[in-house]
Amino acid sequence: MSVIGPDMADTSSVIAFDGISKTYPNGTVALSTVSFEIPKGTIHAICGENGAGKSTLMKILFGLEAPSAGRILLDGAPVEAGAPAFAATHGIGMVHQHFSLIPALTVTENIILGHEPRKGVLIDRAEARRQVTELSARYDLQVEPDAPVSTLSVAAQQKVEILKALARDTRILILDEPTAVLSPPEIEELFNRLRGLRDAGMTILFISHKLNEVRALAQSVTVLRGGRLTGTVALRDVPDDKIMEMVMGHAVEVARREHGAANGETVLSLKSVSTRTREPADLLHEVSVDIRAGEIVGIAGVDGSGQRGLVSVMSGFLRPGSGSIAFNGQDMTRADSHAWRHAGLAYLPADRFAQGGAPALSLADNAIAGTDGNKDLQTGPFLRRGRIAARVRGMIKEFNVRSFGIYERLDSLSGGNAQKLIAARELATKPKLLIADQPTRGIDVAAAAFLHRRLDEAARNGAAVLLVSADLDELLRLSDRVLVFFAGRIVADLPNGPSLTPAALGPYMLGLENAR
Amino acid sequence: MMRSILASLVQLATTVLVIAAVILVILVPLSLSQPDPGAVLFAFLLGPFDSVRHIGNIAEAATPIALTGLASTVIFRAGMFNLGTEGGFFLGGLGAAAFAVMVGIQGPLAAPLAILAGACIGSVACIVPGYLRVRHGAPEMVTSLVFNFALLFAGLLFLSYVLRDPTAGALTSPKIPADARLDRLLQGTRLNSGAIIAVVACILGGIWLFATRSGLNTRIVGSSPGFAAHLGLPITRITMATQVVGGLIAGMAGAVEVLGLYTRFTWVSLPGLGWTGIIVAILARENPFLIIPAALFLGYLQVGGDILGRSMDVPSEIVGILTAAIMVAVTAKIIFENPRLLRAIRSIKQQEAK
Numbered sequence: 107m108s109v110i111g112p113d114m115a116d117t118s119s120v121i122a123f124d125g126i127s128k129t130y131p132n133g134t135v136a137l138s139t140v141s142f143e144i145p146k147g148t149i150h151a152i153c154g155e156n157g158a159g160k161s162t163l164m165k166i167l168f169g170l171e172a173p174s175a176g177r178i179l180l181d182g183a184p185v186e187a188g189a190p191a192f193a194a195t196h197g198i199g200m201v202h203q204h205f206s207l208i209p210a211l212t213v214t215e216n217i218i219l220g221h222e223p224r225k226g227v228l229i230d231r232a233e234a235r236r237q238v239t240e241l242s243a244r245y246d247l248q249v250e251p252d253a254p255v256s257t258l259s260v261a262a263q264q265k266v267e268i269l270k271a272l273a274r275d276t277r278i279l280i281l282d283e284p285t286a287v288l289s290p291p292e293i294e295e296l297f298n299r300l301r302g303l304r305d306a307g308m309t310i311l312f313i314s315h316k317l318n319e320v321r322a323l324a325q326s327v328t329v330l331r332g333g334r335l336t337g338t339v340a341l342r343d344v345p346d347d348k349i350m351e352m353v354m355g356h357a358v359e360v361a362r363r364e365h366g367a368a369n370g371e372t373v374l375s376l377k378s379v380s381t382r383t384r385e386p387a388d389l390l391h392e393v394s395v396d397i398r399a400g401e402i403v404g405i406a407g408v409d410g411s412g413q414r415g416l417v418s419v420m421s422g423f424l425r426p427g428s429g430s431i432a433f434n435g436q437d438m439t440r441a442d443s444h445a446w447r448h449a450g451l452a453y454l455p456a457d458r459f460a461q462g463g464a465p466a467l468s469l470a471d472n473a474i475a476g477t478d479g480n481k482d483l484q485t486g487p488f489l490r491r492g493r494i495a496a497r498v499r500g501m502i503k504e505f506n507v508r509s510f511g512i513y514e515r516l517d518s519l520s521g522g523n524a525q526k527l528i529a530a531r532e533l534a535t536k537p538k539l540l541i542a543d544q545p546t547r548g549i550d551v552a553a554a555a556f557l558h559r560r561l562d563e564a565a566r567n568g569a570a571v572l573l574v575s576a577d578l579d580e581l582l583r584l585s586d587r588v589l590v591f592f593a594g595r596i597v598a599d600l601p602n603g604p605s606l607t608p609a610a611l612g613p614y615m616l617g618l619e620n621a622r
Numbered sequence: 623m624m625r626s627i628l629a630s631l632v633q634l635a636t637t638v639l640v641i642a643a644v645i646l647v648i649l650v651p652l653s654l655s656q657p658d659p660g661a662v663l664f665a666f667l668l669g670p671f672d673s674v675r676h677i678g679n680i681a682e683a684a685t686p687i688a689l690t691g692l693a694s695t696v697i698f699r700a701g702m703f704n705l706g707t708e709g710g711f712f713l714g715g716l717g718a719a720a721f722a723v724m725v726g727i728q729g730p731l732a733a734p735l736a737i738l739a740g741a742c743i744g745s746v747a748c749i750v751p752g753y754l755r756v757r758h759g760a761p762e763m764v765t766s767l768v769f770n771f772a773l774l775f776a777g778l779l780f781l782s783y784v785l786r787d788p789t790a791g792a793l794t795s796p797k798i799p800a801d802a803r804l805d806r807l808l809q810g811t812r813l814n815s816g817a818i819i820a821v822v823a824c825i826l827g828g829i830w831l832f833a834t835r836s837g838l839n840t841r842i843v844g845s846s847p848g849f850a851a852h853l854g855l856p857i858t859r860i861t862m863a864t865q866v867v868g869g870l871i872a873g874m875a876g877a878v879e880v881l882g883l884y885t886r887f888t889w890v891s892l893p894g895l896g897w898t899g900i901i902v903a904i905l906a907r908e909n910p911f912l913i914i915p916a917a918l919f920l921g922y923l924q925v926g927g928d929i930l931g932r933s934m935d936v937p938s939e940i941v942g943i944l945t946a947a948i949m950v951a952v953t954a955k956i957i958f959e960n961p962r963l964l965r966a967i968r969s970i971k972q973q974e975a976k
Contacts, residue, residue: 149798270631344710421852422854423851443852443853443854444854444855445854446854447854453643453852455852457848460848461852463846464841464845464846464849465845466846467841467842467845467846471838471842475842475849475867476853476854476855477836484835487834487835487836488834488835489833489834489835489838491833492648581750
């Protein structure tokens with residue numbers, strides 16, 4: 107039996123994307139005219155930052171979404187993308203980043219779900235078990251067929267996910283960030299299995315933003331940036347920094363904010379703060395940082411590198427396991443969110459409709475929320491409707507919020523306008539510290555530019571601003587300095603300037619370099 | 623503002639359509655089997671308005687469910703699906719009767735004090751499940767449901783061994799002193815001053831919910847807990863306070879019902895008006911001002927059904943099916959339009975899955 111290695115792979119392409127575009131009904135362009143081919147029997151990586159369009163492209167290939175334009179060819183023949191049961195018909199399996207297993211059911215039940223072997227109206231349990239055992243032996247993925255999924259480790263659950271994806275004569279397997287939840291030995295084990303599947307003739311699409319993993323596993327890579335294709339290359343032909351440039355973009359000159367002197371007093375000081383948590387995004391390890399009045403500190407890092415933990419300990423949602431936090435000269439290590447706000451924190455949360463506001467309440471209610479005891483807005487326990495209306499109309503005008511009226515629900519606004527209203531409320535408190543977590547994600551350019559001006563203005567008025575963003579252009583445009591997080595640690599503290607480019611941040615964000 | 627007014631007009635129109643559809647499907651075929659089909663429709667739809675007495679009956683039927691509806695509204699607005707209002711209603715009635723009989727205060731304070739006693743005793747039914755939820759995370763829907771029955775049997779124990787009138791033939795309390803009973807407002811009906819209490823309570827509830835800081839904070843906690851946490855609101859305290867107030871109102875509803883309609887306390891099973899209150903709260907979209915029309919609507923259905931059953935040759939079971947079908951259809955329509963209720967139902971399903 108001859109093993110088909112990567113170098114001997116059949117060169118005919120199994121999947122070809124031809125001018126795929128996707129525009130969502132709200133106007134967001136997720137993909138524009140993406141075309142490339144994937145050779146049969148290879149592992150092909152798809153790289154790109156958050157929001158580059160990787161997931162949308164895979165959803166289109168998996169048939170979950172229909173492209174707005176373009177077509178997909180499988181084995182050279184055009185297929186109707188976005189049709190129901192598309193994936194099952196064409197032998198495409200997908201392992202999602204977030205597992206879709208049902209914890210209370212057994213491994214066998216999870217794998218056969220949706221295509222159960224039947225005996226009359228009943229499920230043929232013996233046959234189901236035999237199928238799973240056979241599947242597990244065929245692909246050399248050992249699982250315990252009768253164990254409830256809730257009792258399995260994360261790595262074992264992932265094996266079940268993979269088997270589930272392989273269960274229906276699969277020939278194309280998509281893995282979306284499969285290593286995010288695994289430890290290094292588990293990753294090595296997974297990679298060996300995937301190489302085995304490839305050698306058995308399977309075509310594998312591997313979505314990742316970790317360059318070292320892409321290099322260890324894949325033969326070729328397609329890079330997306332901002333919904334456009336930046337290129338498809340064979341990995342052995344190109345060095346790391348070239349791929350990095352493809353991911354991050356060329357050193358485009360960004361219009362940076364004119365930096366203040368930033369010699370204000372230290373407003374916030376974290377001293378070797380660590381968190382005890384199992385949640386990677388909340389994990390902090392010995393983080394020390396000082397933020398001064400009047401400066402904007404940018405936080406960069408691949409999603410889930412500890413940014414959420416940093417914001418949580420700085421707003422009273424997560425108590426540090428060790429270390430200390432001082433804000434405005436007060437010890438805030440164990441303070442709750444009420445104490446933080448009282449001490450002068452304003453916060454634009456990343457999830458603006460779950461934490462930034464109450465979608466089912468009116469603009470007026472949202473705009474005055476948290477102003478308890480404000481004598482201008484209430485008499486005793488009663489709210490002063492006229493005063494409130496006047497103030498909210500003023501906020502809406504000043505922040506250019508396009509609305510149908512102040513008594514409409516918050517979720518009648520677009521994301522950008524809702525964020526402007528939330529910013530208006532938070533900035534009205536004249537904060538000493540402002541945390542802006544992904545302040546312009548998913549927002550149109552004009553609203554984003556408006557919010558950028560407001561953040562700049564807040565810093566000029568003496569607020570310390572912490573800007574967490576996945577958008578590197580935004581970070582470089584606004585920050586006085588940039589802290590890079592990787593795996594819960596600050597790996598670089600870089601002053602902003604013309605020499606600081608996305609490409610210069612890349613090695614730190616991907617964990618290839620550590621400046622500390 | 624214009625948009626929301628238009629949206630609610632559309633909702634009202636679809637509600638009317640749903641009711642018309644149910645009547646078309648159930649009442650029209652039924653009336654065709656009668657000698658005079660028009661009279662059946664007329665009796666059910668317009669009968670409740672044909673005399674002052676019938677209009678009084680509507681208000682009388684609406685009184686307890688307006689109060690239990692308000693209790694559920696206060697509780698639901700804090701994001702809790704606490705169903706203790708049924709047990710609270712029962713216990714409130716028993717507590718008020720026991721207080722009136724056993725303490726024996728006379729004069730104008732007798733009724734208010736008995737209502738207060740009923741409210742305090744009844745509130746336990748909502749406070750305990752609320753506390754178990756905020757302290758220990760026990761699902762309030764399950765605990766309150768179970769607790770209602772525990773309270774029923776505890777109440778029956780009390781009624782059988784302490785409060786029972788040994789001279790009466792059935793299991794009932796002694797006669798409630800006249801001073802403690804509520805004044806009748808309309809000759810020939812049992813409409814009593816409890817109706818005034820219900821209207822005032824709903825208006826006060828609406829003012830609290832929409833025009834005070836505490837009401838705003840409660841709406842934030844209930845509709846968007848993540849936002850409440852972001853603002854640093856005292857979520858536990860607000861949640862607990864609404865369970866106490868909701869329980870007090872449910873207890874008051876039971877007290878008003880017993881002191882307004884009966885001469886003795888005779889309930890030996892859960893009266894079901896707490897459950898109806900939940901439907902009223904849903905119909906009123908958890909808006910205290912809308913509780914008054916929602917309760918009157920259910921009262922109207924009940925009176926229309928009674929007239930149909932009494933004056934036509936229509937079995938009372940059919941009447942029950944008709945009113946129940948209208949209630950189910952209207953409630954289902956409103957639940958379907960209410961994302962928060964859908965979410966509550968989904969979370970209940972998830973809890974069941976665990």
